[in-house]
Amino acid sequence: MSRPRDLLNCPGAVRHDDWGTLRRWRGSRQRDPRDAACQLGSDRPHDNLRGPQEADVLKRRSRHGYIGVDIGAAGVRVLQLVDCDGEPAVQAAAHYEFPAGAGPDERCELVPGILREALSRHAFCGREAVAALGIGEFQMKNIRLPKMPAEELDTAVQFEAQDRFELGGMPAQFRYLPAGEVRHGNELKEEVIVFSAVEEKITERLALLHAAGLRPVAMDITPCAIARSFVRFLRRGEDVNAVNIFIDVGRTGSTIVITRGTDLSFLKIIDIGGDHMNAAVAKALNLSREEAADLRVRIMHEGDGRRATDRPIVADEIRARVLDAVRPQVERISRDVQLCLRYFAVTFRGQRPDSLTFVGGEAHEPALRQIFSSAIDIPSMIGHPLRGVRRAELTAARNERTLQPAWAVATGLALRGSPWVRVSRQTPAIAASALAT
Template identity: 35%
Template sequence: MRLWKQGHGPIGVDLDSPSIKLVQLSADGTTLVEAVRWDRSEPTAAAADDESVKETAAALRQAMSKGRFRGRKAVFCVPAADLMTQNVRVADGERESLAAWVADECAGRSGFSPETAEIRYLDVGPVRQGESVRREVIVLATPRNVTERLLRVADAVGLDLCGIDAEPLALLRCRLRRFRREEDRHEPKMFVNLGYRLTQIMIVRDHRPAFLKSVPVAGKELDAAVCRNLQLRPEVGHGLRRNYGDRRASRRDPEVMRSVQQAIRPLLERLAGEIAMAVRYFSVTFRGEPPATVILGGSEADDLARDFLQQQLHAAVELSDPLRAFEVRCRISRPLQWETAIGLALLGCNEKARYHERASASAKPESVQA
């Protein structure tokens, strides 16, 4: 009971398929006090908007009933699959003009405008392009109906929504908790998040994103490849890949292991190629040393994916450890699946660590207004 007297932060709510993850931290962001995962069926693309909101709200209510959450404040996120993310270059000028240039670039590349979409950008900084200097920015945009749907879900469940974050920024906030020393700030880092619907590749310098890209190679495609290769039902293929990816080598059946590896190899080779291209882009654009280590996380990351990527990239690849920076007061399994929810829960915490507060503020996106 003493812990709750210290206060609590908002509930971090990760609604991305195929499961809901909820996390609540202590008010100072140092202790993980509750975590609940609730599996649900993936919403069909043909589902009407009202039906989708109703199904999501019902699943969220069930998830919340399984945990001892305090208060009604919550932070949601726009999943990477609903985000347009892109590095673009605009004229290097006054900050007041930057938002207008970003809006023009976004409209030209994606058709999004401030009237129909929520558009944010991260100012990466000046870069040389030939003989001129341009400004590199990372654009994040999503249709307004996506954020409106989240507001309706929160209202239906009776939650006080105190923030909607972008999934890549929630992941960054969680992972930066590992790197709190001053010397960590100056080393570029590559974060790869192998999710269910998308994989996100992010390169960070000075605790700010310098490169961000979403790649359609993720758990859903890996499961489908295993099912095709072994002629399995979807739920069986998912369980087989996950169990063999986490299982120690001594407990793996060699023949089954070879079949799983053969099935997913082309997809992981493609992902390794995307990672290598991201490193080249970073090195050429910012003319600095590339990241020495790839930190792999996400709900679909495992030893099998790590070992394969390490072999393909000829670089160190390590699995993320999102619980390392927290005192954990609840039962929690498969830590890699909780990174987004932890990052969301951190957004509303009154953290004591000044260094982390500075790092979080440095990655706050600017808004493009209509």
């Protein structure tokens, strides 16, 4: 495999070594004096910047966070937070859905126009943005290595990762994060989660942001953004070792995220999502995919107490048929979660998880909590990533087809580099490093 070009070293690249930055596997570079000033939890994030003019510019914009841009399979969500008396508040938010049946190429063509409209119609401040790679846009592997110093670990991961990824010889970038110590026989080893993404995909995503007039400062990955959106709630001393599970059920797939305190310990992606459930309902009720999707959204909205006044309540008989249709898909997700929990318990000798939280556009699917509650003895809930955030109602348009759990990725992206997320011991950790040019 050819040595990947590192976009971090491109002219004009912006780097922020915050809680969301993965270790680089090729060793460390000379640290920019501005990096330390951008650490999460800093009370005065720009004090170390040189030059009164630059410091004054940053001071004027320091109350506003980055613009989080979540480009998913179903649509685009854009969110920016602002400091309001020390607490986060929504500065601006926008959500646009792609046309039904739009393919990947058509969706990409629509994104710059969508973003330009969002920026022109809503009160976003500045143009610095953070985006993410989602399901199918990056690869991920778990690797176990002997305990060693961090500088040696970089080289070891590079060597081990050479043959682990199927990249077709394409230039790629790699990042990793330490997941924790594991016992392998009589040895203690370090388990690391290694991520890879082909540079073509990264460049394409950055180009979409540039075309909209945004200045990308980092490229994240969606599972890490999800974790970040919820670890901001971990403020008690006992939360340091709390184990929590987050299941993001999206349009094309689902992601299992297990955290210990503020550390991300386990990730898995499952190829079951809303599209598969829509297909099952369409087949069972002899509907089109679009009609099946609309029916499921109506059921989810009614379950959340948000039934549209111009639509009738879905009959119990129809609800039962929809539940039967999606049951196999949800049971598959449930089985995979159980396997992940067993692996986590054996590998990390971890404590019992405190909670299981559903997020994503499909989080309100009634079958999820019904089937999980009978299969897994862990309290489950639907996650609200914007809980406690002022003006969160700006994300809930009356005619939206998705509910607040779908904002988890956008929230995590908007929180990147913010003072509202506790610093993780994974330093750096939980996202693909800054890749902006």
